[in-house]
Amino acid sequence: MRLRRVEVAGPDGEPLSLSYPGLLLTGYEDGREVCRRWVPLGRDPSFADDERLIEALHAATLWQNHESGDCS
Numbered sequence: 001m002r003l004r005r006v007e008v009a010g011p012d013g014e015p016l017s018l019s020y021p022g023l024l025l026t027g028y029e030d031g032r033e034v035c036r037r038w039v040p041l042g043r044d045p046s047f048a049d050d051e052r053l054i055e056a057l058h059a060a061t062l063w064q065n066h067e068s069g070d071c072s
Contacts, residue, residue: 004038023053025060 003019010016020040027035039056042049062068 001041004040023056025056027060027063 001021002024004022005017005019007015007017020042022038022040025037025039026033037056037060039053040049041053045053059068
């Protein structure tokens with residue numbers, strides 16, 4: 001789990017920093033990073049949030065087991 005921070009323009013035009021929690025999935029091949037996928041997780045996840053996380057973990061598991069060529 002980690003926080004992702006983004007900078008946006010606030011209502012008065014001044015920069016505003018926002019952060020929100022998520023899970024970072026990172027794929028490695030031969031000791032080097034080849035892909036990353038960040039899945040947001042809210043405090044009160046919805047059914048759609050749960051499904052998105054399950055889909056990301058399933059894709060990562062398939063990739064790790066060399067059953068899929070797509071790491072993202």
